[in-house]
Amino acid sequence: MNRRFLIVLLLIWSLGPLFWQVYTSLCSDQALTQPFASIDHRWTLVHYRNVLTSNPPFWRYLVNSFIVGVSSTFFCLLLALPAAYALNRIPRKLSIISRLALVGAALFPYVLLFLGLLELARTFNLGNQLLALSLPYAALSQPLAILLLNSAFNDLPPELEDAAKLEGLSLFQRFRWILIPLISPATASTAILVFLFSWNEYPIALTWISDSNKLTLPVAMARIAGSSIYSVPYGAYAAATVLGSIPLVLLVLIFQKPIVSGLTSGAVKG
Amino acid sequence: MIALLLVPALLLLVVVFVGPLFRYAWLSFHADSVITGLIAISNGGANWLRLVQDQRYWQDLFQTLRFAGVSVGLELVLALLIALLLDQRWRGRDVVRTLALIPWALPTTVMALGWRWIFNTPYGPVDHLTKIIGLGSLNILGDPSLTWMATVWADVWKTTPFAALILLAGLQTIPGDLYEALRLEGGNALICLRRITLPLLRPYILLALLFRLAQAFGVFDLIQVLTGGGPASSTESIALYAYWNALRFLDFGYSATIIMASFILISLICVIAWIALQLIIPTHSKSRGAVSS
Numbered sequence: 001m002n003r004r005f006l007i008v009l010l011l012i013w014s015l016g017p018l019f020w021q022v023y024t025s026l027c028s029d030q031a032l033t034q035p036f037a038s039i040d041h042r043w044t045l046v047h048y049r050n051v052l053t054s055n056p057p058f059w060r061y062l063v064n065s066f067i068v069g070v071s072s073t074f075f076c077l078l079l080a081l082p083a084a085y086a087l088n089r090i091p092r093k094l095s096i097i098s099r100l101a102l103v104g105a106a107l108f109p110y111v112l113l114f115l116g117l118l119e120l121a122r123t124f125n126l127g128n129q130l131l132a133l134s135l136p137y138a139a140l141s142q143p144l145a146i147l148l149l150n151s152a153f154n155d156l157p158p159e160l161e162d163a164a165k166l167e168g169l170s171l172f173q174r175f176r177w178i179l180i181p182l183i184s185p186a187t188a189s190t191a192i193l194v195f196l197f198s199w200n201e202y203p204i205a206l207t208w209i210s211d212s213n214k215l216t217l218p219v220a221m222a223r224i225a226g227s228s229i230y231s232v233p234y235g236a237y238a239a240a241t242v243l244g245s246i247p248l249v250l251l252v253l254i255f256q257k258p259i260v261s262g263l264t265s266g267a268v269k270g
Numbered sequence: 271m272i273a274l275l276l277v278p279a280l281l282l283l284v285v286v287f288v289g290p291l292f293r294y295a296w297l298s299f300h301a302d303s304v305i306t307g308l309i310a311i312s313n314g315g316a317n318w319l320r321l322v323q324d325q326r327y328w329q330d331l332f333q334t335l336r337f338a339g340v341s342v343g344l345e346l347v348l349a350l351l352i353a354l355l356l357d358q359r360w361r362g363r364d365v366v367r368t369l370a371l372i373p374w375a376l377p378t379t380v381m382a383l384g385w386r387w388i389f390n391t392p393y394g395p396v397d398h399l400t401k402i403i404g405l406g407s408l409n410i411l412g413d414p415s416l417t418w419m420a421t422v423w424a425d426v427w428k429t430t431p432f433a434a435l436i437l438l439a440g441l442q443t444i445p446g447d448l449y450e451a452l453r454l455e456g457g458n459a460l461i462c463l464r465r466i467t468l469p470l471l472r473p474y475i476l477l478a479l480l481f482r483l484a485q486a487f488g489v490f491d492l493i494q495v496l497t498g499g500g501p502a503s504s505t506e507s508i509a510l511y512a513y514w515n516a517l518r519f520l521d522f523g524y525s526a527t528i529i530m531a532s533f534i535l536i537s538l539i540c541v542i543a544w545i546a547l548q549l550i551i552p553t554h555s556k557s558r559g560a561v562s563s
Contacts, residue, residue, distance in 0.1 A: 083279035109488025116290020139286035264439035
């Protein structure tokens with residue numbers, strides 16, 4: 001088959017559903033029910049206005065997700081960086097076993113943890129607090145983060161640190177001035193993957209947050225969807241879908257390289 | 271001393287991963303529901319006995335396995351095709367690779383809502399399409415025999431880019447002269463695929479398979495938003511059933527039992543899938559023999 005044909009097919013398959021949402025979000029309610037007929041007054045921005053002026057306004061969810069994403073990423077890296085470094089400095093057998101356990105944890109369908117984590121939130125009163133969500137998020141992305149950063153530390157030549165040690169640099173100084181700057185590409189990839197995970201996570205956020213002002217984007221979308229199954233408020237849905245997708249589409253377009261290299265090195269080394 | 275640096279991360283992992291699993295194992299032998307006033311009371315193996323006799327559980331298990339098996343199978347085949355396409359050199363390849371990654375990056379719930387509109391009867395484009403090609407209005411989200419396919423479709427759309435990227439990473443580790451050697455001996459594209467690509471891609475296929483299988487088995491977001499488990503619980507997954515039991519029926523003991531059973535099952539499935547794939551994909555040593563002989 002022709003290669004150009006396949007490429008076009010791939011693009012339609014990947015982006016077609018998104019374009020349909022964009023198209024829908026710009027259609028008036030009347031036009032929605034006849035998507036292929038020619039109608040006067042087809043185009044409208046009313047759905048966007050409705051979504052952005054609802055209570056709470058839609059951008060609130062984007063802000064919430066952003067807060068959770070940033071705090072989770074920070075917390076995750078704070079724990080994963082030292083751990084990834086130390087994983088190379090413990091007895092070899094122990095290190096291999098730990099890495100296998102981490103791979104297992106990374107594969108684990110974490111949704112099954114929701115009940116235990118819900119009890120945790122109840123016991124320690126962590127529900128309805130955005131920042132508290134970064135605790136499970138940092139933990140759930142910890143296995144992947146440690147594995148990625150560990151392989152980055154592994155790739156550094158050991159002479160480098162020996163030389164720094166001879167110069168009299170303490171462990172913290174070596175870490176701060178030599179090792180961290182050198183693995184910053186891997187750290188960037190990891191950070192973006194953790195951010196994406198936290199931004200998109202649904203089951204834990206669903207069970208931890210009920211206050212409608214504190215919902216993260218995925219939960220807000222599900223709540224919009226759950227409000228009515230049989231009526232056709234799809235113009236508003238589509239507008240919400242588009243607004244909810246834009247930040248991530250931008251993120252992928254801007255950070256394409258670190259995302260790909262993060263996923264790829266995760267695969268090559270895992 | 272340095273090992274101390276591991277402690278904080280380890281502590282967090284134990285609290286979040288190991289803690290719940292032990293808690294489930296314990297809870298699964300206790301009644302903990304509205305009836306007991308949400309206090310755990312030991313009830314021997316009653317939860318497990320109930321699980322064995324629970325038809326809805328078995329139905330959900332079948333549906334979950336069907337969903338996971340079909341969607342992961344389709345995903346891997348599609349991902350391999352996409353990876354092969356993206357591995358070749360052509361202008362604009364990097365742009366296309368980035369664009370193809372977008373479905374993977376979007377939150378599942380966002381596009382699940384989008385799919386609900388696309389599959390909507392009678393206003394969605396799919397419904398128009400089936401009418402045009404003469405199948406009539408299929409009522410995809412209202413017909414139990416069709417709805418699960420819509421969930422598979424949406425899942426394949428979202429997760430194929432991820433699998434494709436992993437396979438692409440694998441393809442890029444294969445040295446080009448291997449292909450040249452085989453081609454010199456008169457091997458065509460299909461022989462190259464069977465003797466070189468698949469064997470050398472094996473670890474990557476295994477990784478993608480295990481990861482996707484485990485995640486698909488735990489499918490939750492997509493089903494909850496796209497179909498709510500319906501129609502007539504025909505798309506309900508194990509994770510969704512466990513969720514209903516905990517948060518709608520407030521039966522934590524039974525919910526924990528369902529999760530515990532799923533955990534054991536998915537571990538078994540991953541081991542079996544691993545072994546099966548080891549047997550199916552030809553190994554590299556054979557292919558090397560073929561190239562040199």
